[in-house]
Amino acid sequence: MSNKGVNIKNLTKIYEGNNNFKAVDNISVDIKPGEFVTLLGPSGCGKTTTLRMVAGFEIPTSGDIVLGDEVINNLSPDKRDTSMVFQSYALFPHYNIFDNIAYGLKLKKLDKETIKSKVTNIIDLVGLKGMENRYPNQLSGGQQQRVALARALVMEPGVLLFDEPLSNLDAKLRVYMRTEIRKIQQKVGITAIYVTHDQSEAMSLSDRIIIMNKGIIEQVGTPKEVYYTPKTKFVADFIGTANFIDGEIIEVSNGKAKILVEGQELTVPYTGDKKAKDSCTIVLRPEAVDIGEEGLLDGTVTLSTFMGSYQDYIVKTKNSELKIQLNNPQGKKIFEEGANVKVSFDAVNVHII
Template sequence: MIHAPRGAVEFRAVRKNYGSFTAIPDLNLLIEPGQLVTLLGPSGCGKTTTLRILAGLETPSSGSIHIGGQDVTRLPANRRDVTMVFQSYALFPHMSVLDNIAFGLESVGKNTAETRKIAMQGLELVGLSGLGNRLPSELSGGQQQRVAVARALVLEPQVLLLDEPLSNLDARLRRRVRTEIRELQQRLGFTAVYVTHDQDEALAVSDRIVVMKDGVIAQDGTPRELYEAPASEFIADFIGEANVIDCEVLAVDTGQARVRISDQQLTLPARNAAPGPARLAVRPNAFGVSQDGKGLAGKVLSSAYLGDHIEYEVDSIAGRLFVVDSENKTAAPVGTNIRLQLRSGGIALIA
């Protein structure tokens, strides 16, 4: 029986220099056993370098890496007890699915009978029983991805690493396969470190998301924490998109702030805010759209009907805003004067 990898991972004051350039200045991060933690950020933020250091493909300039309580900083990649699922899947095209899964087992000295038995278990694990004799080219992209995951899991590493594992799939297949990966991780409870630049993907699969910027952790938390309580304008805009608008904090009492925006007032978690000027992160679907009443005054610059909602670009007294309207079925024409009412959800005070 295949046992799920469940080792803890810890980065202790890890630094990575490339000549005079510092890619990662000082990384401290603990990943608990059985968690799926996603490293998320724009290109050049340090997430791939962090994963490669963990895999043993890069050596840190200083600091240490610990897997399952063992210091592995100076161990080569093949002695770290981790396996990686690559962006390209790296399946052997001339070998059957079963032989692809068995390849790693054979390389570590398992005998033929044992290798075949474990490889069959790996196929069953990812829902591909009966497809072992096919070539990778005879499978869909999603099935190939599952073969790559099975090949990694049968080695029973302490940690499974996934490097942009869905980037080669189309949008619809990406949604399905990310659900399959999450369901498999939750069922088996394995420890995984997942790298992506796709915010929706990170929100869908993660126990925790570590957002990186310039090699530094910008925020670390659950998907809900990052979406509903972004720590900065960068996080608010990077996780799920947000409009950042000026407001005034009128009063703070017992952790709640009374906030004024134009002719509206809201009560929000204070998040260390003090009375005076402040800023809000407002999700696009946190606006109600009407052509009269209270709210931010604005004019429609563009509109797009997308079936179950309408997207607007609005020139308002608070600046240019992106608005998603799921209530009205007919788009207001370009040039229409509208009012935007702020709802209670999808709004947060930010630093």
């Protein structure tokens, strides 16, 4: 299989109309060959528009898309080295599975033997052996999704494009299919661009996540980077659950910042460009916060709920309301609503934005 990099440069899409809506606003990102990259963001943020410009179904208003070393802006979809897997599968109901998968190869006028061998290989790869003669309506949703994937893969494109391919499946199958997609992608080493609004899907699939908001890119990073070091409040909030506490920088030196938060001084990792007296916000993940009789900040428990694997708390501090998850509560002291507690956390778990 081939795999190609995709370099998106200052890409903009304005939908012409009464209000000339700017759906994608000057985005740039360089995707390496073989990389699995996810476009993640809320509905309407421009993910599908971006993907469709790469596929050639939408014409960019400005900017460039480079596939491998070729600028592909002006190529029609069938001339591009891309294949798209749609949410709706888009299978031909009157063709059996073999013919559905073989369709694109027949259009390319490959000889019968080559088609047979390519299709058989792909059917094996996606786990559909024995289903060749069935029709789409004789398959489960997950199996139909495999056919759609096989049909894209059999074309041996330089990059595989996915637009929310799992949204029609029930929750359990969605989780199963996403690991299947990842396995298959890694096996063939193909470049993949995957659109989703589901952050856990993005976390589990991606080498890097591109987080979009209102047509712009908020951050590009590995799942760990976007979770532990979000650049903006939007990213912190969109990936997982985040607590924010306002504070002030006292001093910055040697990769650390001394800050003042709710009357308490603490020293935390920091490599940004804020300086003394600047205001800042700290991001704290619910699983990184603890409550007890000793600690840094004063708080009052306003919600205490047993969730099985964790105890879910909301604790009101001087200037914030913290969501806190204490794992494995069995045998531990549980604080009830109304209890006065101390809140603590490790400096390494504090991220400043």
